[in-house]
Amino acid sequence: MTAPAGGGAPLVAAVHGAAAVLAAWSLGRTLWDGVDRPGTALAFGVLIAAGELLRLGPGERESAPLGAAGALAYALLGEAGARPAGHGPAQTVSVVLAAALVGLVRPLALGRDRTLDHLARRLLTAGFAATCFQPLYHSGALAPWGADGPLRAPLLVALLALTALCDAVLTAALARARTGWPYGPLLRDELRALPGIGSAICATGVVISLATAVAGLWALPVCALPLLLTQFAFRRFAAVRTTYRQTVASLARATEIAGCTPPGHARRVAALGRAVGRELGLGATDLDILEHAALLHDIGRLSLPDPLPAGSAAPLPPDRQRRIALLGGAVVRQTGAPPQVAAIVERQADPYRDQPVTARVVRTVTAYADLARQTAPPGGALRALERLRLSTAHDHDPRVVEALARVLAAAGGRKSRESQGNQRGDGV
Helix, strand or coil: CCCCCCCCCCHHHHHHHHHHHHHHHHHHHHHHCCCCCCHHHHHHHHHHHHHHHHHCCCCCCCCCHHHHHHHHHHHHCEECCCEECCCCCHHHHHHHHHHHHHHHHHHHHHHHCCCCHHHHHHHHHHHHHHHHHHHHHHHHHHHHHHHCCCHHHHHHHHHHHHHHHHHHHHHHHHHHHHCCCCCHHHHHHHHHHHHHHHHHHHHHHHHHHHHHHHHCCCCCCCHHHHHHHHHHHHHHHHHHHHHHHEEEHHHHHHHHHCCHHHHHHHHHHHHHHHHHHHCCCCCCCCCHHHHHHHHHHHHHHHHHHCCHHHHHCCHHHHHHHHHEEEEEEHHHCCCCCHHHHHHHHHHHCCHHHCCCCHHHHHHHHHHHHCCCCCCEEEECHHHHHHHHHHHCCCCCCCCHHHHHHHHHHHHHHHHHHHHHHHHHHHHC
């Protein structure tokens, strides 16, 4: 499991501790008071567990949308079949915990990264929504606000919107603690995802809650079916996207096979470029475009009759560098890649002040990779970085160079900590 970055361990421990305390209190309270409407609790537990079992692949913002919708629906359930539900926040959290553990038992057993984060988020968001709604609803405090009339649906939507916002803040904070990436872009990506999968989860949760109040438990499979079908369609889309990424990576290797670039050059530039882009605060969409452009930035070298000396295009005249870049952009356009990817490749030979920030990142990271490869160790990386700093007046954006320096420094620190950890583990 990936360790929290830098000083993020206290935050991760605090979130997990809060979820553990909430779970322990909820289980104790539920065992003491007994389970209200066991059939309803079991039906929602099965729905949540099924949603957790039918998870999307790793890397998605919400890997179990059906499980999230079921948990939120149970938290906002006031009636079932025209009979008061009667359960409170403690039973809500207990049912969500039991169902989530059923769906997460395999990932937990395999020690998959961030599984505990997912479980903690699920418990905290369900507990927050239930605490905001159920005590007020069962006490009649929401009746003057139209909770029993036509305003009930807007009230539920507003409550779920607030819950989704809190979950986005918590998710970004955990990602910041785990990775050390800037918090602002992480939160921005989470908020941008809310109108998509977040709105589908909230809408399904509201519909399930309202329909169960009128039609009873038969509403669960009927209302859950659209989101389930959407989830399967999204899984197929994710598979297509994965295949496309593999195709781009294979195409990037063409320059290596032809001897135009060193083995692994495109992959290293893409990984380092994505890290620099994240350090600069780029969002997820821009990072994907940057990574694809970095993988294909040398594709125009296939037009050369002979490989370049030392694999670098820097010694070539500017007009020849521009021709290689234009040919590379034309090839990228034929692959069906987004137009922004081809534009980045085409503008690699332009002055950096005329380039978008993504193209500046690819330009600087490529130059660093070439210089570091040509400079003899030890200290080759530092000397390469110093040469980039001396070129910021004309060739490289100073902000990008300094972001690259921070990424390299952080990577060096992680390697040092891992080395020390291995030595302690070996008893050295």
